[in-house]
Amino acid sequence: MTTLSITGGRVLLPSGTVTNADVLVDQDSGLILEIGDDLAGDEPLDASGSLVTPGFVNGHCHVAMTLLRGYADDKPLESWLREDIWPAEAELNPGDIRVGTELGLLEMIKSGTTAFADMYFEVPEIAAAVEQAGLRARLGHGVISVAKDDEAAREDARTGLEVAREYDGAADGRISTAFMPHSLTTVDGEYLAEFVPEARELDVPVHYHANETTDEVDPIVDEHGVRPLAYAAEKGMLEPGDFVAHGVHLDESEITALAEAGTSVIHCPASNMKLASGMTPVQRLLEAGVTVGLGTDGAASNNDLSMLDEARDAAMIGKLAADDASAVPASAVVEMMTRGSAEAIGLDSGRLEAGAPADLAVIDVDRPHLTPHHDLVSHLAYAAAAADVRHTVCDGRVLMRDREVKTLDEPSVLERASRTAASLVDRADD
Numbered sequence: 001m002t003t004l005s006i007t008g009g010r011v012l013l014p015s016g017t018v019t020n021a022d023v024l025v026d027q028d029s030g031l032i033l034e035i036g037d038d039l040a041g042d043e044p045l046d047a048s049g050s051l052v053t054p055g056f057v058n059g060h061c062h063v064a065m066t067l068l069r070g071y072a073d074d075k076p077l078e079s080w081l082r083e084d085i086w087p088a089e090a091e092l093n094p095g096d097i098r099v100g101t102e103l104g105l106l107e108m109i110k111s112g113t114t115a116f117a118d119m120y121f122e123v124p125e126i127a128a129a130v131e132q133a134g135l136r137a138r139l140g141h142g143v144i145s146v147a148k149d150d151e152a153a154r155e156d157a158r159t160g161l162e163v164a165r166e167y168d169g170a171a172d173g174r175i176s177t178a179f180m181p182h183s184l185t186t187v188d189g190e191y192l193a194e195f196v197p198e199a200r201e202l203d204v205p206v207h208y209h210a211n212e213t214t215d216e217v218d219p220i221v222d223e224h225g226v227r228p229l230a231y232a233a234e235k236g237m238l239e240p241g242d243f244v245a246h247g248v249h250l251d252e253s254e255i256t257a258l259a260e261a262g263t264s265v266i267h268c269p270a271s272n273m274k275l276a277s278g279m280t281p282v283q284r285l286l287e288a289g290v291t292v293g294l295g296t297d298g299a300a301s302n303n304d305l306s307m308l309d310e311a312r313d314a315a316m317i318g319k320l321a322a323d324d325a326s327a328v329p330a331s332a333v334v335e336m337m338t339r340g341s342a343e344a345i346g347l348d349s350g351r352l353e354a355g356a357p358a359d360l361a362v363i364d365v366d367r368p369h370l371t372p373h374h375d376l377v378s379h380l381a382y383a384a385a386a387a388d389v390r391h392t393v394c395d396g397r398v399l400m401r402d403r404e405v406k407t408l409d410e411p412s413v414l415e416r417a418s419r420t421a422a423s424l425v426d427r428a429d430d
């Protein structure tokens with residue numbers, strides 16, 4: 001057995017308390033062996049002056065959209081997608097998506113994220129990048145039927161199923177999959193009715209954008225006479241283990257339906273604010289017993305992939321939405337970005353205890369903006385930033401040590417991503 005010992009730090013436990021302790025990891029199984037005093041291992045990792053936290057879990061992303069960061073800002077969802085993003089995405093080739101994914105994974109590792117859920121195109125490229133980078137991911141091909149003829153729509157849905165079948169368990173089990181129809185308005189009901197049952201046979205969850213804007217809610221109510229999540233339930237898309245992104249415009253009946261179904265919500269506050277989509281009723285969801293995770297969405301609507309930024313946004317807007325400063329406290333946000341997201345996307349991580357996957361981040365808290373140390377959970381939610389992350393460990397492997405990423409060549413990724421993004425927008429703007 002080869003072991004890794006993370007020593008001299010303060011460890012955030014599942015109870016939400018912080019204790020001085022070392023963490024001993026079995027690198028062969030990728031599991032935490034023990035949290036306690038004086039634990040020596042084969043490979044040491046210094047955590048003095050630092051907080052050892054569960055790795056952050058980004059519950060909803062389109063990671064290769066890093067290539068479109070800063071390409072189209074300051075528009076609402078519908079026109080942003082139709083006028084700018086979809087035309088640019090039509091120019092993407094598999095190599096572009098590989099590079100964009102590498103850039104996103106680099107950013108994730110450097111900001112303490114160890115797992116994420118992703119909906120995009122060219123999943124084989126994304127899976128290869130995840131395998132190389134060493135993260136954990138739940139991946140899916142985003143299925144869309146609008147603006148396609150029947151044959152193309154069916155082929156897209158078949159790709160969604162094929163990807164879910166082929167990549168579940170890939171990268172030594174670090175990759176799992178889901179069936180991912182883009183949304184309830186961009187995939188026609190006949191395809192949902194036909195293909196969702198096939199996904200159930202693969203035993204994978206269903207993940208989709210839901211109730212993000214009123215422009216998306218109103219047509220469903222007008223056309224089908226029911227709220228979007230009642231419509232989703234009719235299509236078999238509100239089952240235990242399923243997870244929806246956004247959930248901004250939810251009424252009480254939908255909140256109850258989510259809780260009763262065991263379907264989770266991934267809250268994406270930065271994207272919701274930037275696109276002016278609205279405010280997710282996070283406090284209500286938590287009170288109703290819905291599992292809530294946290295996600296960045298893509299870097300074109302955020303505009304970064306830092307879960308620490310997302311945490312601060314979630315706390316701030318959660319209070320505003322509830323008109324209550326005690327709503328969505330730091331402890332709830334930290335739970336959302338770790339265990340909440342992990343549970344929502346169906347991963348057994350997000351907690352530091354013996355037997356849990358060794359997915360963790362080590363945050364330097366001896367910094368001016370993190371001093372004094374009254375409450376390190378408060379610092380995680382309100383004050384820490386991506387640049388404070390010293391080390392990132394996933395599956396017992398050190399992916400970043402002292403801010404040097406070990407699994408990706410940072411200068412090469414930056415150079416290739418810049419070149420690829422420039423060429424992509426040249427083609428899109430032609």
Ligand SMILES: CSC[C@H]1O[C@@H](n2cnc3c(O)ncnc32)[C@H](O)[C@@H]1O
Pocket residue numbers: 062077081085086089119120121141142143144182209212271297298301
């Ligand atoms: C079909 S792959 C995923 C698809 O989703 C688009 N997208 C990015 N951000 C959002 C969002 O906030 N709501 C809906 N769709 C979004 C992305 O550009 C891809 O086309």
Ligand SMILES: [Zn+2]
Pocket residue numbers: 060061062209245297298
């Ligand atoms: Zn999204």
